[in-house]
Amino acid sequence: xxxxxxxxxxxxxxxxxxxxxxxxxxxxxxxxxxxxxxxxxxxxxxxxxxxxxxxxxxxxxxxxxxxxxxxxxxxxxxxxxxxxxxxxxxxxxxxxxxxxxxxxxxxxxxxxxxxxxxxxxxxxxxxxxxxxxxxxxxxxxxxxxxxxxxxxxxxxxxxxxxxxxxxxxxxxxxxxxxxxxxxxxxxxxxxxxxxxxxxxxxxxxxxxxxxxxxxxxxxxxxxxxxxxxxxxxxxxxxxxxxxxxxxxxxxxxxxxxxxxxxxxxxxxxxxxxxxxxxxxxxxxxxxxxxxxxxxxxxxxxxxxxxxxxxxxxxxxxxxxxxxxxxxxxxxxxxxxxxxxxxxxxxxxxxxxxxxxxxxxxxxxxxxxxxxxxxxxxxxxxxxxxxxxxxxxxxxxxxxxxxxxxxxxxxxxxxxxxxxxxxxxxxxxxxxxxxxxxxxxxxxxxxxxxxxxxxxxxxxxxxxxxxxxxxxxxxxxxxxxxxxxxxxx
Amino acid sequence: xxxxxxxxxxxxxxxxxxxxxxxxxxxxxxxxxxxxxxxxxxxxxxxxxxxxxxxxxxxxxxxxxxxxxxxxxxxxxxxxxxxxxxxxxxxxxxxxxxxxxxxxxxxxxxxxxxxxxxxxxxxxxxxxxxxxxxxxxxxxxxxxxxxxxxxxxxxxxxxxxx
Amino acid sequence: xxxxxxxxxxxxxxxxxxxxxxxxxxxxxxxxxxxxxxxxxxxxxxxxxxxxxxxxxxxxxxxxxxxxxxxxxxxxxxxxxxxxxxxxxxxxxxxxxxxxxxxxxxxxxxxxxxxxxxxxxxxxxxxxxxxxxxxxxxxxxxxxxxxxxxxxxxxxxxxxxxxxxxxxxxxxxxxxxxxxxxxxxxxxxxxxxxxxxxxxxxxxxxxxxxxxxxxxxxxxxxxxxxxxxxxxxxxxxx
Numbered sequence: 001x002x003x004x005x006x007x008x009x010x011x012x013x014x015x016x017x018x019x020x021x022x023x024x025x026x027x028x029x030x031x032x033x034x035x036x037x038x039x040x041x042x043x044x045x046x047x048x049x050x051x052x053x054x055x056x057x058x059x060x061x062x063x064x065x066x067x068x069x070x071x072x073x074x075x076x077x078x079x080x081x082x083x084x085x086x087x088x089x090x091x092x093x094x095x096x097x098x099x100x101x102x103x104x105x106x107x108x109x110x111x112x113x114x115x116x117x118x119x120x121x122x123x124x125x126x127x128x129x130x131x132x133x134x135x136x137x138x139x140x141x142x143x144x145x146x147x148x149x150x151x152x153x154x155x156x157x158x159x160x161x162x163x164x165x166x167x168x169x170x171x172x173x174x175x176x177x178x179x180x181x182x183x184x185x186x187x188x189x190x191x192x193x194x195x196x197x198x199x200x201x202x203x204x205x206x207x208x209x210x211x212x213x214x215x216x217x218x219x220x221x222x223x224x225x226x227x228x229x230x231x232x233x234x235x236x237x238x239x240x241x242x243x244x245x246x247x248x249x250x251x252x253x254x255x256x257x258x259x260x261x262x263x264x265x266x267x268x269x270x271x272x273x274x275x276x277x278x279x280x281x282x283x284x285x286x287x288x289x290x291x292x293x294x295x296x297x298x299x300x301x302x303x304x305x306x307x308x309x310x311x312x313x314x315x316x317x318x319x320x321x322x323x324x325x326x327x328x329x330x331x332x333x334x335x336x337x338x339x340x341x342x343x344x345x346x347x348x349x350x351x352x353x354x355x356x357x358x359x360x361x362x363x364x365x366x367x368x369x370x371x372x373x374x375x376x377x378x379x380x381x382x383x384x385x386x387x388x389x390x391x392x393x394x395x396x397x398x399x400x401x402x403x404x405x406x407x408x409x410x411x412x413x414x415x416x417x418x419x420x421x422x423x424x425x426x427x428x429x430x431x432x433x434x435x436x437x438x439x440x441x442x443x444x445x446x447x448x449x450x451x452x453x454x455x456x457x458x459x460x461x462x463x464x465x466x467x468x469x470x471x472x473x474x475x476x477x478x479x480x481x482x483x484x485x486x487x488x
Numbered sequence: 489x490x491x492x493x494x495x496x497x498x499x500x501x502x503x504x505x506x507x508x509x510x511x512x513x514x515x516x517x518x519x520x521x522x523x524x525x526x527x528x529x530x531x532x533x534x535x536x537x538x539x540x541x542x543x544x545x546x547x548x549x550x551x552x553x554x555x556x557x558x559x560x561x562x563x564x565x566x567x568x569x570x571x572x573x574x575x576x577x578x579x580x581x582x583x584x585x586x587x588x589x590x591x592x593x594x595x596x597x598x599x600x601x602x603x604x605x606x607x608x609x610x611x612x613x614x615x616x617x618x619x620x621x622x623x624x625x626x627x628x629x630x631x632x633x634x635x636x637x638x639x640x641x642x643x644x645x646x647x648x649x650x
Numbered sequence: 651x652x653x654x655x656x657x658x659x660x661x662x663x664x665x666x667x668x669x670x671x672x673x674x675x676x677x678x679x680x681x682x683x684x685x686x687x688x689x690x691x692x693x694x695x696x697x698x699x700x701x702x703x704x705x706x707x708x709x710x711x712x713x714x715x716x717x718x719x720x721x722x723x724x725x726x727x728x729x730x731x732x733x734x735x736x737x738x739x740x741x742x743x744x745x746x747x748x749x750x751x752x753x754x755x756x757x758x759x760x761x762x763x764x765x766x767x768x769x770x771x772x773x774x775x776x777x778x779x780x781x782x783x784x785x786x787x788x789x790x791x792x793x794x795x796x797x798x799x800x801x802x803x804x805x806x807x808x809x810x811x812x813x814x815x816x817x818x819x820x821x822x823x824x825x826x827x828x829x830x831x832x833x834x835x836x837x838x839x840x841x842x843x844x845x846x847x848x849x850x851x852x853x854x855x856x857x858x859x860x861x862x863x864x865x866x867x868x869x870x871x872x873x874x875x876x877x878x879x880x881x882x883x884x885x886x887x888x
Contacts, residue, residue, distance in 0.1 A: 052774070055809070055818045062824030067717020133714015135771055152526055159522040160515050163653060179660055182525055186664060189530035194676055195766070198537050199544055201679035202767035203758060208672055209766070219664075255660055259667030268727030268734075269769055270758035272675055279671075342732045346723055346773040417773055420736040424776050428816055431774065525657050529668060540677050547762050550684040551699040 015099060016376075022101040023092050024377045026108040030088030031370055032460050033116055035453050037080025038363075040123075042446045044073035049442055052435035063127045071138040072126045074354075078136065078216070079147065080119045082358055085366040086224045087112070087154050090177050092373050093231055094158035097174050098165045104157045111153035118146035134195060134205075136213045144192040148185065155181045172247040176227030179255065183219040187212060203270055207263050214262030214279070217357045218286060223254065225324070225365040226293045229317050232368055233300045236314040242303060246296040254289035257282050264335050267345060280335040290328035294321045310473040312388045316368030319396055323360035323403075330356065330407060340411070343418065348434060349410020356403040359445070364399075367391070367452070374456070375471075380464025382471040387451040389473055394448030401441035409434030682758060691874045698759060698873045702865040706763040709862020712855045713768055716822065723770030723777045726868070728755045728878065739784045740777050742869025746787075752869040757876050760868045774818055781866040799841065801860045802826075802852050806840055825856035 048070040050057045058064050095102050102108070122139030125131065131138040139147075162170075162178060191212035195205055234241055241247060263271070263279035298321055301308070308314065330353055334344045344350065371388065375381050382388060409431065416427040458464065465471070594600060600607045651659075685698040713719065726734045726741040735753055738744040742752035756779060761767040770777075785797035803810060806826055808819035826840065828848050838857070839849040852860065 051820060052818060055820055059821045060823070065716065065822065065824070066820040067715075067720060070720055071717055129715050131715050131717070133711070133717075133719060133768065134766055135719070152523065156519060156522045156526075159525075160518045163518040163521075164514060175656070178656070182657065182660060183664065185526040186529040186668070189527065190533055190668065190672060193530060193533050193537075194672070198676075199680070199765065200676050201544065201682055201758065202761040202764045203769070204676050204679040205765065206767045206769045208676065211672060252659075252663075255663045259664045260671055263671070265771070266725075266769060268731030268755075269725055269767075270756055270760070271679075275671060275675060338730075342727070345732070346770065348772060350771060413773075418733045420733045425816055428774065428818060528661065529665070533673065536673055536677065540680065544680040545682060545684065547684055547697065547699045547701075547759060550697045551701075554696050 016096065019095050019099070019101050020092075020377045020379075022103070022105060023095055026102065026105050026112065027088045027092050027373065027377055028460055029109055029112050030084045030091075031374065032456060033112070034081045034084030034088065035449075035456050037076050037084065037119065038449060039446075039453060041073050041077040041081055042442055042449060044069050044076065045442045046439060046446065048073050049435060049439040053432045053439065062129070068127050068129065068131065071131055071135070072123050074136060075126065075138055076119065076123055077358060079122070079139070080116075082221060082362065083151075084112070084115070085363070085370075086180075086221070087115075089228055089366055089369040089373065090155065090181070090224060091158050092377070093173060093228065093369075094161055094177055097171055097231070098161040100161040100165060102157065102161075108154050108157065111150040114146060114150040115154070118143045118150065132196075134209045136216065137191065137195065137209060141196045144188070144196065148188060148192075151185065151188075171230075172241065172244075172251065173227040173231040175251050176223040176230065179251070180220050180223035180227070183215070183223070187215040187219055191215075203266075206269070207266055207271055207275060210265040211262035211279075213265075213354070214283070215259065217354065218254065218258035218261060221358060221362040222290070222324075225320060225362045226250075226297075228365045228369045229297050229321060230293075232313055232317045232365075232372060233297045236309060236311045236317070236372070237301055237304055239300050239303045241296060242299045243296055246292055250289045250292035250296060253292065254286070257285045257289065261286060264337075264341060265345060265350065267337065267341055277337055280337050280341055283335045284332045287328040287331045290324050290331065294324040294328070297321055311372075311470070312382070312385070312392065312473055313368040313372040315392055315473060316364050316371065319392070320361055320364035320368060323356060323364055323399070326403060327353075327356055327361055330403075334407070334410075340414075343414025344410050345414070346417065347410035347413040348406045348431065348438075349414070352403055352406020352410060355406070356399070359395075360399045360403055364395070367395070370456070374459050375464065378459050378462060378464055379466075380459060380462060381467055381469070382455060383458060383463070383465050384455065385471050385473050387455045388471070391448045391451045391455070392473075394444050398441045398445035398448060401444070402438055405434050405437035405441065409437070679758070684759070685873045685875050687873050698876070700759055700762070700868065700870045702763065702867070704865030705858040705861035706865060708858035709860075709865075710764045710766075710768065712859040713862060714766070716825075716859075718778075719768040719770050721770075721772055721774035721819070723773050724756070724761075724767070724779050724866075725769045726754070726756045726777060726779050734777060739787070740780060742780055743783055743787060749871075752783075752871075754869055754872055755878065756868060757872060778863065778866050779868045782864045783867050783869060785864075797864060798838075798860050801863055802838070802840055802856065803842070805852075805856060805859070806843070806850065810842070822856070825859070826850050826852050 047058065047064060048066060051059075051066040051069070055066070062068075091102065091108065118139075122143040125140040125143070126138050130140045132140060137144075159178070159181060162174060191208055194200065194208050230241065230247070233239075260282035261279050262283070263275045264277070264283055265279075267276040267280065269276070297317075301314070301318060301321075333340060334349055334353060335341050371382065413427060413431050413434070416422070416430045419426070594606065597610060600610065687694055687696050687698055689695045729735050735741045735755060741754050744751050744753060746752045760779070782797065785800055789795040789797050789800070804814070804819070805822045807821055807823075808817040809815055828843075828850055830847055831844070831849050835844065835849050836851050839851050843850040
């Protein structure tokens with residue numbers, strides 16, 4: 001090792017520490033408030049799920065009527081947990097990958113509070129009976145400008161950091177995260193502008209709403225998840241990403257295909273016929289970017305001959321990648337026009353698909369990132385590897401139950417719906433067991449996340465363990481990072 | 489973004505590669521470029537909507553077109569008919585004519601009011617033989633020239649009530 | 651690739667879809683022209699206007715606020731996209747006493763007056779496109795009654811009626827108020843739940859919602875341009 005390299009290594013460590021210190025407050029704020037909203041969302045999910053098989057549960061309370069509690073669950077999951085986890089992780093990743101300290105922590109924190117306020121008011125609006133009636137956009141109309149403004153105030157600094165050190169070489173994570181940062185306002189302004197501020201044909205408004213739902217998943221949450229995985233996998237295994245070509249292919253195929261997807265949920269509606277079927281084709285084709293990225297990163301992880309390091313972040317990333325592969329299969333299986341599309345179109349399979357994407361893929365990657373990032377910004381280690389195991393295994397059980405239950409149950413429900421000679425009561429009977437599975441699975445997920453909340457709260461209160469060795473899932477010795485990896 | 493075929497090793501962190509790139513002007517410019525990038529499709533959408541400000545087609549209005557057409561036709565037909573002004577203009581003349589003329593006596597028997605002096609005068613006239621109806625009852629009788637006169641139907645005893 | 655080219659690439663790939671799938675269809679459907687009927691082909695002259703009588707705007711708002719779209723759809727799909735049309739009372743009535751088979755798929759003019767077509771996301775409950783036709787037929791079969799009363803009772807307690815014991819529809823009790831009987835019981839009062847001095851009456855929201863639901867009759871005859879019934883059925887109808 002030359003003296004230049006060791007001097008560079010020392011300044012490297014100093015640089016990283018500086019970046020982490022500058023980001024401590026914004027990132028911890030987003031992660032903890034996101035986790036709080038996750039708790040709220042899971043509770044609302046349990047209530048909603050119980051009401052599907054047991055409608056008399058808590059039916060005296062108008063604020064918890066199914067028609068209000070379910071949209072509240074979905075919107076808090078997406079805007080309360082999903083976006084805030086994304087913010088926390090993306091501002092840290094972009095800062096680290098650009099080697100820039102965060103100079104706008106105050107602005108970001110303020111904007112984060114505004115975001116939380118908008119989500120809170122929106123959720124209260126939904127539960128109070130002022131929902132807009134548009135799936136995934138049920139916050140009353142006042143919420144979206146506040147969300148947009150605080151979004152811009154949070155992520156624009158990461159854009160600047162990236163630009164300022166655009167030294168000609170960028171890493172694949174940066175493409176995904178930058179693209180997600182840019183795509184979201186495009187999608188959000190288009191959908192909210194056309195649905196809240198313009199008058200048009202009612203059926204086309206419904207079509208834009210389903211396009212928005214799909215675009216939010218595939219043009220924001222999935223790219224953030226993949227970008228995070230592309231960062232964490234090489235970092236944690238010390239192996240390089242094997243194929244730059246596959247990385248490019250995965251990214252650009254997502255960019256080209258994903259904006260066309262979404263309208264297959266309205267097949268058979270009085271719309272121009274090409275719209276839903278183009279959406280079905282695009283969604284099925286999305287299996288290509290998903291599988292490409294997942295396989296590329298999995299090859300990174302499994303390319304080492306040594307045993308996998310027992311890093312919690314790696315476990316969560318691996319599980320998230322399995323989720324991505326399952327999502328890729330579901331993209332094709334659910335959307336074949338002429339066979340499965342008519343079955344899954346109006347069934348719980350749609351909900352299962354969305355939860356698989358938001359929890360099974362995105363949230364697992366975010367958990368992995370949280371377990372990686374928080375020790376670095378708080379300078380403490382996680383206290384209990386058992387808590388992390390509990391969080392991991394029960395979340396995995398839960399999401400597998402929901403995903404398989406809802407996807408399979410959706411097909412059964414769809415077949416029952418299509419059996420026109422049978423009375424409608426048969427469909428209700430057939431769905432009931434899958435709703436019960438869903439309730440049980442959400443309870444398991446809540447149980448797993450209690451460990452996460454407690455653990456995260458303790459780290460936030462600087463109660464973590466001090467020490468040089470990271471907390472691993474079997475407390476074995478740490479494996480030092482080797483070889484090429486993303487810088488910082 | 490990367491020229492090589494695989495991610496290569498980084499020997500120096502990027503900011504140490506080219507320290508002169510970071511300056512406040514670049515940051516300021518990038519801020520506005522970022523804002524533009526985020527909002528570009530919003531601006532395009534606003535431009536598209538600006539060119540499409542006409543309110544969307546309303547079925548109610550479209551159905552109303554036929555109703556308005558019918559209404560216009562009726563009004564036009566009514567206007568083409570005798571207008572009230574013309575009637576008002578003609579009324580004094582006709583009224584004067586009517587007032588100055590005597591009522592003419594009625595000649596035709598079916599226009600006569602039963603019980604009036606004209607009716608009694610008509611009844612008192614010698615009865616004219618009614619037109620032959622071709623009834624076979626007077627079969628075998630002598631030729632019509634020598635037909636015995638049919639008695640006139642006597643008028644009702646009391647005048648018919650009006 | 652520089653940042654500028656990256657964003658341009660993103661913009662091009664996104665922008666093409668944005669234009670062709672979102673913006674252009676939105677503008678074109680916004681200017682959807684009404685279909686002009688012709689006397690020879692359709693039997694009447696004028697414009698195809700499936701008019702609905704009822705509190706469409708207010709009712710649709712209450713429908714959206716209470717999440718009815720989560721479990722009910724308002725879309726009767728053509729047969730290539732689903733089996734909705736085969737059901738005897740979804741697209742219309744298979745055995746209407748006056749018109750015979752009135753079933754048809756949903757068309758673009760069926761949502762006139764609403765700003766967001768509540769096509770629905772899941773079908774836990776039946777499709778509502780022709781709910782009012784179903785209710786009126788049921789009421790006629792029973793020999794009389796008020797479809798609005800049926801709907802009020804269902805909204806208050808969906809599992810009250812014996813046919814719907816297993817219904818998972820939430821109870822919308824909060825849409826009703828208990829108030830004192832002034833003089834004689836109100837016409838809208840629920841036939842149950844009343845006691846000596848109070849009765850249950852629907853609130854303004856409930857009335858708007860029921861009025862909207864009672865306008866759910868989407869089986870009017872369609873012009874030839876929208877008539878996709880099989881030719882034998884058309885011949886039989888003639």
